[in-house]
Amino acid sequence: MRILVAMSGGVDSSVVAGLLKSQGHEVIGVTMKLWEGPNGEMPETGCCTASDSEDARKVAAKLDIPYYVMDYTESFSEDVVDNFVGMYAKGLTPNPCVECNRSVKFDHFLTQAKKLKCEKVATGHYAKIIKNDNTYELHKADYLDKDQSYVLHMLTSEKLEYIEFPLGTISKPEVRQIAAELGLKTAFKKDSQDICFVGKKDYRNFVNTRVDISSSGEIVDNKGKKIGEHKGIHEFTVGQRKGLPGGQGEAKYVTKIDVSSKKVHIGQRKDLLVRNFLLDEVSFVNDIVTNDLTIQTRYNSEDLPCNINKVGNGQLEVTLHESTYGVAPGQFGVIYQGTKLVGGGRISSKVLEKSGNG
Amino acid sequence: MKKSEYLYLDHAATTPMREIAIKAFIDAEHEGFANSSGGHNLSRKAKNILEESRETISSIFEVAPNEIIFTSGGTEADNWSIKSLFDKNIDSDSNLVTSSIEHEAVLASAEWIKDNDFPVTFSECLNTGELDKNSFLKAINNDTIIASAMWANNETGIIQPIKELTKEVKKINSNTLFHSDVVQAVVSAKLNFHSEGIQSAAISAHKVGGPKGVGAMFLSNEFKLPSMLHGGKQELERRAGTVNVAGVASFAAALQEQQNNFDDEISIMMNEKSEFEEIVKNNFKVKIIGENEKRLAHISNIQFEKVNSEVLMVDLDLNGLGVSRGSACASGAQKPSHVLEAMGIKKEYINNHLRFSFGWSTGLGEGKKAAQILLNSLEKIS
Numbered sequence: 158m159r160i161l162v163a164m165s166g167g168v169d170s171s172v173v174a175g176l177l178k179s180q181g182h183e184v185i186g187v188t189m190k191l192w193e194g195p196n197g198e199m200p201e202t203g204c205c206t207a208s209d210s211e212d213a214r215k216v217a218a219k220l221d222i223p224y225y226v227m228d229y230t231e232s233f234s235e236d237v238v239d240n241f242v243g244m245y246a247k248g249l250t251p252n253p254c255v256e257c258n259r260s261v262k263f264d265h266f267l268t269q270a271k272k273l274k275c276e277k278v279a280t281g282h283y284a285k286i287i288k289n290d291n292t293y294e295l296h297k298a299d300y301l302d303k304d305q306s307y308v309l310h311m312l313t314s315e316k317l318e319y320i321e322f323p324l325g326t327i328s329k330p331e332v333r334q335i336a337a338e339l340g341l342k343t344a345f346k347k348d349s350q351d352i353c354f355v356g357k358k359d360y361r362n363f364v365n366t367r368v369d370i371s372s373s374g375e376i377v378d379n380k381g382k383k384i385g386e387h388k389g390i391h392e393f394t395v396g397q398r399k400g401l402p403g404g405q406g407e408a409k410y411v412t413k414i415d416v417s418s419k420k421v422h423i424g425q426r427k428d429l430l431v432r433n434f435l436l437d438e439v440s441f442v443n444d445i446v447t448n449d450l451t452i453q454t455r456y457n458s459e460d461l462p463c464n465i466n467k468v469g470n471g472q473l474e475v476t477l478h479e480s481t482y483g484v485a486p487g488q489f490g491v492i493y494q495g496t497k498l499v500g501g502g503r504i505s506s507k508v509l510e511k512s513g514n515g
Numbered sequence: 516m517k518k519s520e521y522l523y524l525d526h527a528a529t530t531p532m533r534e535i536a537i538k539a540f541i542d543a544e545h546e547g548f549a550n551s552s553g554g555h556n557l558s559r560k561a562k563n564i565l566e567e568s569r570e571t572i573s574s575i576f577e578v579a580p581n582e583i584i585f586t587s588g589g590t591e592a593d594n595w596s597i598k599s600l601f602d603k604n605i606d607s608d609s610n611l612v613t614s615s616i617e618h619e620a621v622l623a624s625a626e627w628i629k630d631n632d633f634p635v636t637f638s639e640c641l642n643t644g645e646l647d648k649n650s651f652l653k654a655i656n657n658d659t660i661i662a663s664a665m666w667a668n669n670e671t672g673i674i675q676p677i678k679e680l681t682k683e684v685k686k687i688n689s690n691t692l693f694h695s696d697v698v699q700a701v702v703s704a705k706l707n708f709h710s711e712g713i714q715s716a717a718i719s720a721h722k723v724g725g726p727k728g729v730g731a732m733f734l735s736n737e738f739k740l741p742s743m744l745h746g747g748k749q750e751l752e753r754r755a756g757t758v759n760v761a762g763v764a765s766f767a768a769a770l771q772e773q774q775n776n777f778d779d780e781i782s783i784m785m786n787e788k789s790e791f792e793e794i795v796k797n798n799f800k801v802k803i804i805g806e807n808e809k810r811l812a813h814i815s816n817i818q819f820e821k822v823n824s825e826v827l828m829v830d831l832d833l834n835g836l837g838v839s840r841g842s843a844c845a846s847g848a849q850k851p852s853h854v855l856e857a858m859g860i861k862k863e864y865i866n867n868h869l870r871f872s873f874g875w876s877t878g879l880g881e882g883k884k885a886a887q888i889l890l891n892s893l894e895k896i897s
Contacts, residue, residue, distance in 0.1 A: 185833070225829050228850075272826050272896045273833065 159183040160321065161270040161278045163262060164216065164224070166209030169281030171216040171343040172332045173323050177279060178220050179339075185275065186217040186224040189266060191233040191257070192354040216341050227269070229261050236260035238354055242367045245360075245391035248414030249487025249506060252456070253352055254308045263309075263316055270319070277321045284309050285325030285496075286317050293317035295442050297496040300328040307456045310491040310501035314443050364391045374419030376402060379412065379428055390414050393421050395485045396429055414506075432480040436473040436490045436502030446494055452477070453491045454484045454504065460493060473502055522836045524885055526722070526874025527669055527699060527814055532769070533724035533875065539768035540726060543761035551758045552749050561760045568760075568767035575774055576733060577707045584732045584753050585763050589698040592717035592732035593620035595743045596694040600660050601628050602741070608658040610634040614646040614675075615857040616668055618696050620717070622853070625663075634658075640857040644673035644805045648680060655687045662693050666700035666711075670854040670870055672814025673805040674704070681712025692738050698722055698730075701770075702874065703781055703812040708733050715740075720762070724875050725769035729762035773875060784812045784873040787882030791815065791871065794886035799893050804855075804868070813873045818860070822897045824869045830892040831869075836885055839870050 162174045164186040178184045188210045210226055217224030237256045244251035262280065270278045283298035284306040292314045298304040312320065324332060336344035355363045368391055376385040385402035387393065392400070397411040401423055410429055413422040445467070451460035452475060462478040475490055484490075486506035492499040523531075547564040549557035566580070573580040586592045597611065613625050615637040622637075629635040636654035639647040646664060655662060662684050667674045681693045694715040697706055702722050708714075714735040721727040734740060746755025773780065792803055792815055804816040819827065828840050840852075851865040860868075871885065 185829075223833060225832075227825055227829070269826050273830055274895060 158276040159185065159274060161185050161187055161266075161273060161275040163266060163278065163280045164188050164213040165281070166206075166212035166216075166343065167281065167349065168336050168341070168343045168346050169283075169324060169332060171213070171281075171341045172327075172335050172339070173279050173281045173321075174216065174222060175220055175335065175339040175341060176323050177321070178222060184220070184222045185273070186213065186220075186222050187266075188213045188224075188226045189229045189261065190226055191229050191261065192238075193230050212343050212346070216343055219341060220339070229265060232261050232265050233257065233354075241352075241354075242364050242391075244487050245364045245394075246368045246372070247487075248390045248393070248395075248416045250394040250485040251487050252308070252489055253354075254456075255311065255489055258308055259311045263312055263320065267316070267319060277319050279321035279323060281324055282309060282322050283324050283329075284322045286320060286322055292443050295498040296325070297493070297498070298322075298324065299326045300324075303329050304457065306493075306498050307453055307489070307491045307501075310442075310489065310498055311440050312442065313440060317442070361392045365389070372419050374421065376421045376423060379422065379424035384423070387421050390416065390419055390421060396483050426482065429482045429484075430480040431482075431484040432477050434475055434484055434490070435468070435505040435507065436475060437471065437505045439471050439473045439500060439502030441500035442498055446499055449494050450499065451493050453493070454481070455488055458483065463492070465492060471502070472505070473500075520835055522881060522885055522888065523876070524871045524873060524881070525837050525839050526702070526877070527672075527870060527872035528839055529721045529727065530724050530874045531876050532721075532726060532765070533772055535772050536725050536765040536769035540761045540765035543764035547760050547764075551760050552747065561758075564764050565758055565760050568763045571767040571771055572731060575770055578709060578733055579736060581751055582708075582733055582736055584734060584750055585758060585766075586730045586732050586754065587728055587759075588721075588730035589618075589696065589717040589719035590620040590730075591743070592730055593618070593694075593696055594624050595732055595740060596692070596715040596717065596734070597621060597624040597661055597663055598627060599740045599743055600692075601631060601633050605660070606658065607632070608634070609660050610636070610654075610656070610658050611661045611663065612636045612638065612651060612654040612659050613661075613663040614638045614640065614651060614665070616640045616644075616646060616854045617663065617665055618669055618698065621663055621665070621696055640854075640859075642859050643808055644668065644671045644854075644858050645808065646675055648676055648683070651680060652683050652687065655684050655691060657688055659684075659688050659691045662691050663695065664693075665696040666706065666713075666716075667697075667704065667811045668854060669699040670814075670852055671804045671816045671858075672699070672811035672872075674700075674809040674811065677713065678711050685712065699811060699814070703784060705777065708735070714738055720766035720769060722874075723769050723773045725766040726762050729759055729766045731766070776875075780875050781812050783879065784877055787877055787879070788812065788815050788871075788873050789882070791882035791886045792817075794883065795889060798886075798890050804858075815871045815873075817869055817871065818864055819867045819869070819893065819897075820864075821867070822893060823866050825866065827892055827896055828869060830896055831888060834888050834892060836888045839872075840868065 160177050160182050162184055164170045174184050174186050214224055237253050240256050241251045241253045267278055282305045283303040285296040285298055287294045287296055297306045333344055372389045375383045376387050378384050393411050393414055395411050401409045407425055409423045410426055412424040412428040450463050452463045461481055464476045466474040468474050486504050488504050489501050490504050491501035543564050547561035549561045551561040551565045569580045569583050573583045611625055611628050625635050638651035641647050664675055666677050684691050684693055692714050695713045696717045698719045708716055716733040718731045720729040744755040749758055795801055800820040802818040824840055855865055
């Protein structure tokens, strides 16, 4: 079949293109240009750099497949970057990879693929799609170290029908080995871990150049007493330890960010303990299931046993079996039954206030 | 897909080399490999080939041989003419007047001048695709040292009112050097620089079936420009660097064959383009840019209603038709065209254009074949 492969220039998507080609598929490679400099140039750092697209082009040439660079900068800038900045400005912790998968890769890109009469799109994500009768299930990758199902939780069965994740059953070392066997120059290329449009720089500086930083305010302790000042709530995220005033004694953490009063609350680690919270904008891969569930509250975090309860308006109430630290509003809560991904949604700030204080 | 099955309609980007140009290159390397500036027998052979080529090319444009200086291509000639007079010793009011629809080689050179704090005017463009003569002429003053306007646009093929401009510019300031990028014009128009009133021009070999990396600057004997490349006194003492004699010989051979076959080649391009445009506009909602304007024979820029041309171009490629969208950047992603923007084409349509460009290698029936491939893709994509 004809398959459109999203090629970033990294080893994973290079191997996807190679594997699908060797299975006899008609493979078309596309590098999605997501981000650009002020004069339309490819960025020099992060991913999607000019040198990454050059790597992808070389891999495509080596595999003898058609290859194109296509422009998604408009959609990326509106749906991912503006959202990223806007979330920090609201005191939330964004996850741009989820937004990119939702709005760009598995929406706009998928639409383009259908126009080009491609039966599927494939990416180098580590996750597994399993066909079960007429529905498609999303599972964790066999190689759990790299499992990326968390950032793909918004994919529904209807979308999964058009998607391939060929790396779902392969380990990273195997991927590198396959790349080497195929003679691909990306075989030993370093993995990128940065937020692609921020690169190695501090994300706070990036946000600073885009949001009005006049939102300075007070830093207060858990009794509401002022203990310092800050230059903008976007510089903080719940659970953060760095950059807080007060030296001696017990470590301090950001426990709450109050957008309306511009107050950043800090407290002790135990103040971060959460047991109940709400998820907004919830979606499910297939029909909802409620037994034997676990949840990840950050990318690749621990699976925490939980119960869920639909509360309407696309919201879901999550009750953990045991309280946990590190539930940050804005991040996603992704629910699994074993390796099967059930669904997920954005962690709401509202209920955290209640449970954080409780 | 076999190469022979692939339909190439991107001649405005570059053309395949003519057989005669390949042969001229090989012959020149065999007979005249030596440095044309040397003092021995073999150098004289190279020098003879070089000067014969210069004569061939100069007679085609009806200029004196020493008014043709060989360069690495059109871009170098544009850079040279536009930038070289703007150095730190000239009056700070010295200015450049050009248009907003120029080729990047001119626009980027103009930006460089602007960055060096000299005034630059980018005159406006009319909705017809013709540059706005009034806005261009209004900017010319006593301190205008260079005026630059292309003879015909590389994206739309629309022919510019150069003769009128050169006449009017001279009336305002007779010392202004008028430069014209004629890279695309040479493909399908006969040019006489002196009668057009052009004093400097950028010419490229590879658009007419010659080799890449070779071009020429025409510079009227009335003007002198400082050298851009510093080094030895090659190329009539104006351009340093060992001359690419074989490339120049190949360039001359390509241009000579083009002139010999001019009417036949142009009539094929015209016919194929008309047939292509007829079929397309009778079967799909399109706008042919500059349809009622004077256009070069080989360029057809088409706007498709409601079809983003990025996917369309990919689909055409997958179906064996190579065309282009705008100016390509290093990554291969293509940006909306500054020319279409300057023409006032609305934002919602600016990404819906493709440029189909015919050329000397275009054969009979290719216009029709291209139209069919295009209509098939449009049916799928829209």
